[in-house]
Amino acid sequence: MEQIFSYGKPVTGKDLIDRESIVEDIVRDVKGGQSVILAAPRRFGKSSVILESLTRLKKEKIMTGFVDLFEKTSIREFAEGIVETVLENKETKIKKIFKIMKSNFQAFLQMAEFKHVWKEHEFILNFSRKDADENALLEEALNFAEKFASAKKTHLVLAIDEFGELKNWNGKLLKKLRAKFQMQKMVTYIFSGSQESLMRELFTDKAQAFYGFGKIVELDPLPxxxxxxxxxxxxxxxxxxxxxxxxxxxxxxxxxxxxxxxxxxxxxxxxxxxxxxxxxxxxxxxxxxxxxxxxxxxxxxxDWESLSKAMLQKRVLKFIALGGTNLYSKEAFSGIDKARIYLSVSELQKKGFLRKIKKGEFDFINPFFRSYILMFSKGIFV
Ligand SMILES: Nc1ncnc2c1ncn2[C@@H]1O[C@H](COP(=O)(O)OP(=O)(O)OP(=O)(O)O)[C@@H](O)[C@H]1O
Ligand SMILES: [Mg+2]
Structure with missing residues (x-):
């Protein structure tokens, strides 16, 4: 059978269902210098909404950049990603240099034609040093984004997809980043994250580095x-x-x-x-x-296997799959402290399994999860 519904990749333009007002709001906010935090469960269309917003900004001649932290495996790669995406805005020559330099530094040094360019962007040389401190590289990449935008006299909107990953990599770095971002006058950010509660915590908890940094936008299921x-x-x-x-x-x-x-x-x-x-x-x-x-x-x-060491979390999921509503009633989990159940539910929300419907009531984010649990509870999947 022919594939009539295409899925698996972000969609933009006429393939994007709904989300019009969200995209319009994001475009308006970032143009006004207001950073935006897009929080939604996995596969709800965060990347699609970001890419559509960036496409529209580009049409208005605003510089844009996109870095997906999900693909990155180190702070160095994150820093390189920023430099590369900033360079996508017009500077094809430096982009070429950056590429050559990363793969073959010696060859790069011999290319006299580029000497004047790396004099202007000296920091790029640090990226060729294998022993360079990666936090310093990140700082330089961010400085470069600001300078690049200032030199071009236009705003730069930098989208960092799956920003929540950073907290798992290096919580301390977040504080430094916040300070850096705040100093920037020409760069505005769009952050996205799949772990809604983590994102909310990062950006709305007073104790967290990014408290009050931007406007939080959430995606609902499609109308x-x-x-x-x-x-x-x-x-x-x-x-x-x-x-x-x-x-x-x-x-x-x-x-x-x-x-x-x-x-x-x-x-x-x-x-x-x-x-x-x-x-x-x-x-x-x-x-x-x-x-x-x-x-x-x-x-x-x-997903289920990832909970192998969290028996109570599995029991909570099974309880909900079987139609249980009041998780905190005496009958639900006899002999187990309510605080532990509360903690399990909160972990399951953080991990993107559950979504709060109303006080004390939760549902699966993945619409197949309920049937999945019911099927193997009946021993159908073995
Ligand atoms: N508004 C939409 N209209 C049509 N299809 C959509 C829409 N939003 C998401 N999709 C579909 O859902 C899938 C996920 O989209 P996308 O990659 O943008 O989401 P995401 O939230 O970034 O996902 P992930 O959590 O995997 O990063 C894609 O297959 C895409 O086709
Ligand atoms: Mg995505």
Whole structure:
């Protein structure tokens, strides 16, 4: 079956469903020098929203940069990422130099043609030294971003995707970074993070380095009305007919999750019983849901395994999957201190398993997690 729903990569432009007002707000805020913190669970569309915002800023001739900390494995790589992305804004010549220099410093030194350039950007030479202090490199990279923007006399909007990673790498660095960022006049930031509660803590807890640094923006699941239109439209383009009622069922099953709704919809298309009927049936939806669960099982297994040393957290998840609502009632976990349950729930929120619905009530972020737990509770996955 042909892939009619594309997923797995960030989307921009006409492929981005909803998010218009969020993108507009981000663009307006960063243009006004207000940094923005985008907090949302995994695969909710953070990178998509950032990339769309940066595209629009570029159209307005504002300089932009994008560094994804998820891909980086050291502070040095983070620093290099900043220099490279800043250089994407016009300076193709230095960008070339930076690349050559990182791979072959000797060759670079012999290139007389570049001498005048590295005189101007002397700090770049430090990046070739294997023993250079990486915190110092990061500082130089940030200084460079500010200088570069000042020299061009335009603002630079630097997006740092998965910013929360930094806290895990080196908590102390955060304080220094905050001080640095605050000194910058020409650079405004967009930070994103998948661990919503960690991001909220980092930016709203008075004791944390980034308290009050920027405006927090959160992403919700996609609005059902827009999703229904989208599903009907894409199914139609793929040669299928989807009723409004069944589109609603798909939204409900996927909890309007921007990524998993596409995974589910594609599985339904794959499972469509092709006996000349174009219409997507209830059976197609049922079979598609089962196929989708099998498809995402690998990632759910990894999530579940990551809790191997946290029995109580697993028990909390199972309790919710089985329909339990009041986690703190006497019957829920007899003999276990409420404080421990509270801690487990808070850990599960930090790790991105659960989302708070209202006081004392939580739901899974991944719409397949409930069925996954129920399936293996019944011994179906062995
Ligand atoms: N607004 C949207 N419209 C259409 N598809 C979307 C939207 N938001 C997210 N998606 C889909 O969801 C998936 C995740 O998108 P994206 O990579 O932007 O999210 P993310 O929050 O940055 O994810 P991650 O946590 O993995 O970094 C992609 O497959 C993308 O196609
Ligand atoms: Mg992302």
């Amino acid at each position: 059902e009305d827009d999703l229904i239109k989208y599903l009907i439209n894409v199914f139609q383009k793929g040669g299928f007919l989807l009723s409004k009622e069944n589109a609603h069922r798909i939204c409900k099953l996927s909890q309007c999750h921007p990524h998993y709704v596409k995974v589910l919809a594609q599985c339904i298309a794959n499972q469509h019983n092709d006996n000349g009927e174009k219409e997507i049936s209830g059976d197609d939806i049922k079979n598609g849901s089962e196929l989708a669960l099998i498809q995402v099982k690998g990632e759910l297994d990894r």
